[in-house]
Amino acid sequence: xxxxxxxxxxxxxxxxxxxxxxxxxxxxxxxxxxxxxxxxxxxxxxxxxxxxxxxxxxxxxxxxxxxxxxxxxxxxxxxxxxxxxxxxxxxxxxxxxxxxxxxxxxxxxxxxxxxxxxxxxxxxxxxxxxxxxxxxxxxxxxxxxxxxxxxxxxxxxxxxxxxxxxxxxxxxxxxxxxxxxxxxxxxxxxxxxxxxxxxxxxxxxxxxxxxxxxxxxxxxxxxxxxxxxxxxxxxxxxxxxxxxxxxxxxxxxxxxxxxxxxxxxxxxxxxxxxxxxxxxxxxxxxxxxxxxxxxxxxxxxxxxxxxxxxxxxxxxxxxxxxxxxxxxxxxxxxxxxxxxxxxxxxxxxxxxxxxxxxxxxxxxxxxxxxxxxxxxxxxxxxxxxxxxxxxxxxxxxxxxxxxxxxxxxxxxxxxxxxxxxxxxxxxxx
Numbered sequence: 081x082x083x084x085x086x087x088x089x090x091x092x093x094x095x096x097x098x099x100x101x102x103x104x105x106x107x108x109x110x111x112x113x114x115x116x117x118x119x120x121x122x123x124x125x126x127x128x129x130x131x132x133x134x135x136x137x138x139x140x141x142x143x144x145x146x147x148x149x150x151x152x153x154x155x156x157x158x159x160x161x162x163x164x165x166x167x168x169x170x171x172x173x174x175x176x177x178x179x180x181x182x183x184x185x186x187x188x189x190x191x192x193x194x195x196x197x198x199x200x201x202x203x204x205x206x207x208x209x210x211x212x213x214x215x216x217x218x219x220x221x222x223x224x225x226x227x228x229x230x231x232x233x234x235x236x237x238x239x240x241x242x243x244x245x246x247x248x249x250x251x252x253x254x255x256x257x258x259x260x261x262x263x264x265x266x267x268x269x270x271x272x273x274x275x276x277x278x279x280x281x282x283x284x285x286x287x288x289x290x291x292x293x294x295x296x297x298x299x300x301x302x303x304x305x306x307x308x309x310x311x312x313x314x315x316x317x318x319x320x321x322x323x324x325x326x327x328x329x330x331x332x333x334x335x336x337x338x339x340x341x342x343x344x345x346x347x348x349x350x351x352x353x354x355x356x357x358x359x360x361x362x363x364x365x366x367x368x369x370x371x372x373x374x375x376x377x378x379x380x381x382x383x384x385x386x387x388x389x390x391x392x393x394x395x396x397x398x399x400x401x402x403x404x405x406x407x408x409x410x411x412x413x414x415x416x417x418x419x420x421x422x423x424x425x426x427x428x429x430x431x432x433x434x435x436x437x438x439x440x441x442x443x444x445x446x447x448x449x450x451x452x453x454x455x456x457x458x459x460x461x462x463x464x465x466x467x468x469x470x471x472x473x474x475x476x477x478x479x480x481x482x483x484x485x486x487x488x489x490x491x492x493x494x495x496x497x498x499x500x501x502x503x504x505x506x507x508x509x
Contacts, residue, residue, distance in 0.1 A: 084132075084217060085197035085277075086125045087188070089181050090118055090205030091138030091168075096326045096452045099461035099479050100426060105137060107205035108144040109330070110409045110427070112337060112346055113377035113392040116147055117324060119355045120210065121203045122163075126154040127351050128213040131161035134191050135205070136184045138168055138177065153356040164191065180296035181271075186284040193281060200280050202273040202298060208333045209321040210344065210351040213274075216315045220274045226310040227279060229253065229303060230272035230317050242268035243299045247314045253307040258300055267314060269299055270321060279310065320344045328455045331424060334390045334407050338373050360393050368399055384414070398433075406438070415468065423458045423472075426480070431460075432468030440473030440494040448497040453477055 090107040100109050107118035118135075125133050133156055137144055150156070151163035166188045168177050178184035185192070185202065192200055199220065201213060220228040231245055239260075246255035246265040255264070275283075283302055287294050294301045306312050320343035324330040336344055346353050363376040366383035374386045379393040384401035394411040397403060401414045404421045412429040414420055420431065421438035431437060442456030453459065453475050461480035466472065471491030478492070481500040492498065 082129075083196060083198035084128075084130050084201060084213075085192065085195045085199075086130050086133045086201040086203055086213075087185055087192075088118070088121045088125075088133065088135045088203045088205045089184060089271075090121075090135050090144060091141070091178055091184060092206065093139040097324075097330060098327055098449065098453055098459050098477055100327070100330070100424065100459065103140060103462060103480055104143045105139050105141055106325075108147060110392060111208065111324070111330075112334070113375055113390050114357070115346075115353060115355045116144075117208065118144060118147065118205050119353060120208055121205050122148070122151075122154045122156075123352060123354045124203075124209070124211050124213060125201075126156075126354060127211070128217075130201070130213065131156065131158075132195060132197070133163045134166050134188060135163060136166045136178070136188060138184070141165075141167060147356065149356065153354045166191065180294075180300075181298045182284060182287050182294075182302050183296035185280075186288050186296070189281065189284060192277060195277075197277050200275050200277050202271075202275065204271040204323075206325060207270070207321065207323050208344065209319065210346075210348060210353060211317070211319060212351065216272070216274055216317075219315050220313070223251065223313045224311060225274075225313045226276055227303070227306055227312045228274040228315050229312065230270040230274075231267040231314040232270050232317050232321050233266045234268055236263050236266055239263035239266060239268055243271075243303075244268055245314055247316075251313050251316070253303075253312045253314050256304045256307055258304070267316070269303070270317060270323075271299060272317075273298060273303070274315075327424065327453060327457055327459060331407060331422075331457055335388065335405065337375055337390065338388050340373075363391075366399065369397075384416075392427075422456055422474070423460065425460045426462040426464075428463045429460050429465070431466045432470060434468050435466050435470040435472070437466065437470075437472040438474060438476075439471070442474045442494070444473075444475060444493075444495040446475045446477055446497060447495045449477065450495075 156163040244263045322333045360378035363380045369382045370385040375390045377393040380391045380395045382397045383399040384397040386403045389403045389406045392410045396413045398416040400417045402419045407424045410427045414431045415433035417434040423438040438458045446453035456474045458476040460478045465483040473494030477497045
């Protein structure tokens with residue numbers, strides 16, 4: 081699409097994803113066995129014909145930068161297209177660590193001002209949905225809007241977790257509240273914005289001039305001020321969309337893939353989901369394996385039972401092992417006779433033979449982070465090793481690199497957290 085620049089916000093720490101985002105940016109977390117969360121935003125721009133993309137990173141960007149590289153998987157490495165990785169750095173008078181979503185874009189204003197863009201799309205890099213932004217941009221232009229916010233309908237009892245917008249009969253925003261206790265509207269902000277370029281530059285300059293009076297955030301500051309003085313509209317998006325900002329929503333998005341009629345189709349040829357990576361051999365399903373309602377990625381070896389689970393490339397599930405409603409990431413090994421239930425297992429984890437993982441009382445929240453780990457899901461961080469015949473309860477968090485710390489124990493009760501004595505340097509890769 082000519083004259084549109086996309087800026088993808090991909091610098092957040094993602095604290096509510098627990099150990100999954102402890103050593104990587106949230107958009108770099110694996111999703112759907114083979115992909116990363118950032119692939120959705122990048123693929124959506126490619127599906128829209130947008131050829132100029134900036135990715136704003138900050139927190140632990142190494143794996144994200146390595147994943148994107150020159151943007152070849154999304155057609156962004158050609159003469160007429162480009163992807164720029166935009167990181168904050170010290171040593172320049174007008175550059176500092178990003179203070180909010182609007183500040184992140186403001187500190188890269190030179191990219192916007194130097195572009196030939198007519199409109200600028202501001203996108204979140206941590207959401208799961210497949211679309212083309214053509215309809216959003218056409219709607220923005222047809223309304224002669226200064227800014228357009230993509231909005232999504234949710235039950236009112238859930239709307240209080242988001243920014244809630246009220247629209248008039250023409251779709252114009254007439255009210256905006258951030259996380260209201262009693263939402264008056266079912267429409268929430270998707271944190272997807274289309275701005276006229278000149279209006280965006282003006283608004284970012286004004287917001288920067290407010291200093292400490294502003295949190296420098298699009299949802300908290302820019303849009304709530306703009307709708308009172310400018311033409312700001314809500315584009316009503318009705319297809320599949322999920323913000324995977326929490327452990328529960330991340331797990332639920334995987335379960336959505338496995339529904340009998342999934343709303344999210346990763347094999348959609350019209351809205352293609354793209355990702356870099358080597359070609360892997362087909363998955364190997366052994367003669368005694370049992371697989372139901374699951375997604376098995378290339379290179380996986382399954383000799384046990386898998387039910388309603390997502391299995392990433394290179395995973396090995398030995399004979400007699402059972403995986404239930406879980407997400408198992410790259411190259412993890414589940415030894416014979418183990419049971420893994422409602423657990424998110426990060427890359428290169430080994431679960432010893434005869435272990436029971438994710439069984440126990442789901443009503444006991446995690447002792448250290450009861451605010452984010454309380455729905456009965458357990459999480460095992462990257463390269464952790466679970467001994468054989470070991471029991472792991474529910475709402476348990478095992479941090480990356482934990483190995484020897486479990487050797488003198490027989491199990492972990494529901495709600496426990498285990499940290500490594502010393503974090504190995506290779507976990508930062």
